[in-house]
Structures are given as C-alpha cells and as structure tokens.
Amino acid sequence: MQPASAWAAADLGFTPDPRQAEFLDQAHGRIAFCTSRQSGKTQAAAAKALHSALTYPGTLYLLFGPVARQSGNLLHRIRTFCQLLGLLTKSDPDHDNSVVLPNGSRFVALPGVPDNVRGFAAAKAVIIDEAAFVDDRIYPAVSPMLAVSNGSLWALSTPNGQTNVFYELCNTAANGWAVLRSPAVECPRISAEFLAAERALHGENLFAQEYECAFVSAALQFLDRAVIARARQLYQPLPSPCFGFNELFIGIDVGKRQDHTAIVALEFSLSKSADRDPVTYAYRTQAHLLLRSAESLPLGSDHLDLPNRVRALIASLPGPYKRINLIIDATGESTLIEVLRRDRALNQYPLTPVAITSGHQTTLLAGNYKGLPRPDLLTRLRTAFGTDRISLPSATPGLAELERELIAFRSDGQQPEHDDLVFALALAVWLAFNEKKSDFFPEPGRR
Numbered sequence: 001m002q003p004a005s006a007w008a009a010a011d012l013g014f015t016p017d018p019r020q021a022e023f024l025d026q027a028h029g030r031i032a033f034c035t036s037r038q039s040g041k042t043q044a045a046a047a048k049a050l051h052s053a054l055t056y057p058g059t060l061y062l063l064f065g066p067v068a069r070q071s072g073n074l075l076h077r078i079r080t081f082c083q084l085l086g087l088l089t090k091s092d093p094d095h096d097n098s099v100v101l102p103n104g105s106r107f108v109a110l111p112g113v114p115d116n117v118r119g120f121a122a123a124k125a126v127i128i129d130e131a132a133f134v135d136d137r138i139y140p141a142v143s144p145m146l147a148v149s150n151g152s153l154w155a156l157s158t159p160n161g162q163t164n165v166f167y168e169l170c171n172t173a174a175n176g177w178a179v180l181r182s183p184a185v186e187c188p189r190i191s192a193e194f195l196a197a198e199r200a201l202h203g204e205n206l207f208a209q210e211y212e213c214a215f216v217s218a219a220l221q222f223l224d225r226a227v228i229a230r231a232r233q234l235y236q237p238l239p240s241p242c243f244g245f246n247e248l249f250i251g252i253d254v255g256k257r258q259d260h261t262a263i264v265a266l267e268f269s270l271s272k273s274a275d276r277d278p279v280t281y282a283y284r285t286q287a288h289l290l291l292r293s294a295e296s297l298p299l300g301s302d303h304l305d306l307p308n309r310v311r312a313l314i315a316s317l318p319g320p321y322k323r324i325n326l327i328i329d330a331t332g333e334s335t336l337i338e339v340l341r342r343d344r345a346l347n348q349y350p351l352t353p354v355a356i357t358s359g360h361q362t363t364l365l366a367g368n369y370k371g372l373p374r375p376d377l378l379t380r381l382r383t384a385f386g387t388d389r390i391s392l393p394s395a396t397p398g399l400a401e402l403e404r405e406l407i408a409f410r411s412d413g414q415q416p417e418h419d420d421l422v423f424a425l426a427l428a429v430w431l432a433f434n435e436k437k438s439d440f441f442p443e444p445g446r447r
Contacts, residue, residue, distance in 0.1 A: 004051040012047060012081055017189070019182035020044040024051075028178035032131075032169040033156040036184035036211045041156045045127055046077035048154075052125060053105035059124035059149075063109040064117070064142065066133040071109035072097055074129050078107055114141040121145055125152040132160035132167070136416075139165050159209050161218030162225045163408050163415075171215065184211035222378070222409040227385050231392045245269070248292070248321045249435075250310065251428030252328040253420050254303065254336065261301055262420035264402070265292040265313060266390075266428045267321075270439060287439040289390045289432055292317050294398030294421050303336050307343040324349045327431040329372075329423065331355040352431060356423070372430065378411070380433050381426040389440065390429070 005021035008014045016024055023033050023044050035041040049061050065071035079099050082089050092098035097109040105124075110117055112134035123145045128134060146153060157166050169177050184190045190211075199207045208214035217224040247268040255261040267290040293313055314324065326349050330336050337353050340346055354372040355365055363371035384390040392399055401421060408417035433440055 004048050007051050008047045012084055014043065014047060014081075016040075016044060016047075017187060019180070019186055023180055023182075024048050026178055026180065029150070029152045030177045031152070031154045032166065032177050032179045033154065033182070034166075034170050034179065034213045035156065035158060035182040036187060036190070036213060037158055038190060039182045039184060039187045040189070041182065042074050042077055042129060045129065045154065045156055046074055046081060049074075049107065049125060049127060050078050050081050052152075053101055053107070054103065056124060057103035057105055059105045060120070060122065061105070061107045062117075062120055062123050062126045062142065062145065063107060063129065064112045064127065064134065064138060065109075065129045066112050066135075068097065068109070068111040070130050071111065074127065075099060075107055075109040112138045114138050117141050122149040123151045124149055125154065128153075128155045129157070131155035131157040131169075132164055133157065136165045159213060159215045161221055162215050163218065163221060167215050181213045183213045220410040220412055220414075222411050223382065223385055223406055225407060228392070228403060228406055230388065231385055231390055232394060246321055247432075247436075248314070248317065248319075248324045249289075249428040249432045250313070250324065250326050251424040251426070251431070252306070252310070252326065252330070253424040253427065254306075254328065254330040254333055255297070255299070255420055260299060260418060260420045261297040261303070261306065262424035263293070263295045263297070263309060263313060264421060264424040264428050265294075265317060266290065266425075266432060267292050267317075268432050268436060285439065285442075287389065287436060289384060289429065291390065291392045291396050291399065291402075291425075293396065294402040294425070296398065296401055296418070296421055303333065304339060306336065307340055307346055310340075311343075311345050325352070325431055325435060326350065327352040327354060327427045329354050329356055329427060331369075354427070377423075377426045377430050380430045381422075384429045384433070 004024040005016045008016055008024060017040070020040055023031065024047060033041055053059060053061060063071040063074045065074070075097060079089065082099065082101070088102055090100050092100050092106055092108060095108045098106060100106040112128065114135055114137035117138070118141065126142045126145060128138065143153060155166055155169055159167070161167070169175065170179050184195055195211060198211060202210070205216045209216045249266045249268060251264045253262045269288050269290065270285045271288065295313065297309065328337070328340070328351065330353060340351055352370060353368065354370045356374050356377060357371045359371060359373045360375070361373060362376065365371045392403070402425065405417050405419055405422045408415045409419055409422050413419070
C-alpha cells in the first residue's frame with residue numbers, strides 16, 4: 001500500500017510539508033496532532049481520511065468539530081479531493097452532511113454535541129477537528145464507537161489553555177497516544193516576516209499559543225499548571241515530629257446539597273534562608289506553608305460528625321503543634337459552629353467562622369462571623385503559589401483530587417469540577433497570612 005503522503009503528492013497534487021507527511025504516514029491508532037494556526041492540519045486530515053477510505057472499502061469515518069461548520073469544513077475538503085480524483089460521490093440518505101464513495105466508504109460530519117452523537121458503531125476512524133475547543137465529554141461519547149472495528153481516533157487542534165482533554169493528550173507521558181507537533185516556524189508556507197508581525201501584534205503569550213504549539217493558561221484559568229507543578233517541586237522533607245515549633249491551620253468548607261465538605265490542613269513553619277539582612281547581617285527567616293492533608297467528605301456526610309473528622313485529622317498529623325487554628329465557611333450553619341465550639345477536644349483551638357461575600361473588605365457579621373470577600377480570599381491563595389510560599393508534597397493524602405480542582409478552577413467560578421478543596425485550602429491560607437502577616441511580609445530590616 002502506497003504511503004498516504006506519497007499518494008497525496010502523486011494523486012491529489014498536494015505535496016505535504018514534513019510535519020503534514022509525518023501525520024499522514026503515522027500508523028498509530030490514536031494521534032494527537034498539535035498545530036500552529038494555518039499549518040494545514042485540516043488539509044492533511046482530509047487527505048489521510050480519504051486515503052484510508054479508498055484503501056478499505058465500506059468503512060465509516062465520523063468527523064467532529066465544536067460546531068457543524070468546523071466538521072463541515074473538513075468534509076468539504078474531502079469532497080474537493082474526490083472531485084480532483086473524478087470520483088462520483090453521493091450523500092448518505094440518513095445524513096445531509098455526508099459523502100459516500102463509490103466503494104461504499106462514507107464520511108459523516110457532525111457537531112461535537114456529546115448527547116447527540118450516539119447511534120454510530122464500528123467506525124474506521126473518528127476525527128475531531130479543533131479538538132481543544134470541543135466539549136470534553138465528546139471523547140468518552142465517541143471512543144466506544146471504535147471498540148468493534150479497532151478503529152483510529154485523531155484529535156487535531158491549536159492549543160486552547162491547560163484544562164481540556166486535548167491538553168492532557170498532548171502532555172501526558174505514556175498515555176497510549178502518538179503526539180505530533182507542527183509549529184509555524186516549520187511550515188514552509190508561513191513566512192518569518194509574517195510571524196514577526198504577529199508576535200509584535202499579539203504579544204508573547206498569544207503568539208506562543210497560536211503559532212508555537214504552546215499550552216498557555218487561559219484568561220480565566222486561576223493557576224497556571226507550571227505554578228502548581230513548582231509547588232510540588234518546592235517540597236523538602238521536614239523533620240518529624242516538629243517538636244512544637246510549628247503551627248497548624250485547618251480550613252473547612254462545609255458543603256451544601258450538591259457540594260462536598262472539604263477539610264485542608266496546612267503546617268506553618270519558619271526557617272532560616274540562605275541570605276542575610278544587609279543591615280543587621282542576620283539570617284533572614286522564611287515563612288512557609290506545607291500541605292499536610294486534603295480531604296473531601298462523601299456527599300451526604302453528617303455535618304454533626306465533623307468534629308470527629310477534625311479530631312481524627314489532628315491525631316494523624318506529626319505534631320505536636322505550638323498552636324492549631326480552625327477556620328470554617330459555614331454560612332447558615334450556626335448549629336455546627338456551636339457543636340465545634342463545645343467539643344471538649346476542639347474548644348481549646350481558636351475557631352474563626354466566616355461567610356464568603358462578594359464585597360471588597362473584611363467585615364464583622366452577626367454571630368461573630370467574619371464577612372470574607374471572595375476576591376481577597378482567592379488573591380491570597382494565588383499569592384501563596386506565586387511567591388513560592390506553599391508546598392504540595394506528592395505523598396500528601398488527597399493531593400491528587402486537590403490538584404485536579406486547582407487545575408480546573410476558574411476565576412469566574414464556572415469550572416466543571418467541584419471547588420470545595422480549593423476553598424478549604426484558600427481559607428487555611430487566608431487565616432495563616434492573616435495571623436502571621438509579619439512573618440510572611442516582614443518590614444525592611446526585620447529578620
């Protein structure tokens with residue numbers, strides 16, 4: 001069988017560039033093709049799909065995009081190639097946006113709406129164009145269509161942030177996918193002069209995403225993945241037990257009907273840094289927060305069992321601690337606050353009840369609650385990560401779920417994941433910054 005790249009050059013008058021040829025001739029069943037804008041990915045996908053359809057008569061190819069226009073554009077390229085080859089095609093009577101070849105192979109173009117794609121089976125290939133922009137639920141909806149046929153799945157796209165399935169496909173090692181990249185600098189049809197003008201017009205971040213196959217954090221993404229990864233790398237094993245010098249800050253986000261109750265524990269410590277104060281020549285101290293635990297309770301958990309959970313958490317940590325501080329967002333849960341305060345083991349620890357508000361400054365509310373502005377809460381959390389004040393040891397219980405929430409969390413709150421652990425962490429960080437302000441932000445000349 002003639003390689004697809006050679007066939008395209010000989011029969012279609014389409015000479016693939018090196019990256020297109022690599023994609024055309026890739027035999028792996030699952031391919032993630034990350035490309036620059038205007039690099040010819042749709043042209044290459046159309047040629048590869050048609051080559052397969054002519055090689056294997058009577059096979060089915062499903063084309064998806066974020067909307068019908070994108071998948072329809074891929075189908076149009078296939079139809080144009082058929083005309084160049086002099087093939088007499090027709091439409092599938094059951095699907096308007098389709099092409100049927102004389103050998104019985106057919107292409108059906110569909111919008112990437114997960115709830116409306118079921119009903120197809122035994123596809124030779126499923127092709128998802130603009131794969132970083134489709135609804136992520138399309139992947140589990142279409143992959144079972146390949147089970148019987150052992151068919152191929154191709155995902156092609158320019159990057160679009162760091163919180164979608166396409167990002168995972170292109171950046172997760174050993175996931176069973178062949179990952180190909182086609183940056184603009186390797187495309188002979190895009191001039192260096194054009195790229196220089198685009199870089200000047202759009203800036204480094206957008207240029208990197210659109211032309212360099214870089215997965216830049218989206219505008220509404222709360223934390224860049226690189227920032228979260230750095231917090232993992234910051235961790236250095238600490239001596240345990242801590243002999244009573246460190247403090248513990250426990251953040252509790254009480255869930256409502258559809259939300260989990262989450263408990264996060266941070267250990268605060270002070271250590272000497274490597275540099276000295278230029279005035280006193282004394283070693284500077286460095287304040288740091290170490291994640292000790294992140295627990296998301298099952299939906300429907302009895303809130304009145306929360307004191308037992310907190311006591312069990314404290315008992316599981318290395319300790320002893322100089323001081324243990326609790327902060328809880330339990331808006332409308334005054335009974336729960338009283339239960340925590342009356343618990344014999346917990347009433348020795350300071351408890352700060354808060355209500356998260358949309359205001360701009362911390363206020364004192366009825367019942368001795370603090371009204372805590374959401375922007376202030378999240379700003380302190382971002383600051384903790386941005387200034388390398390927080391470490392996330394890989395062996396911490398619950399870290400995987402917390403990390404997943406942090407990656408998906410959006411500044412506007414419209415993320416698909418739960419955010420309970422994020423807010424429990426934010427509460428603990430806020431209280432630590434508030435109680436240890438002089439340690440985190442020392443005045444000039446202070447150790």
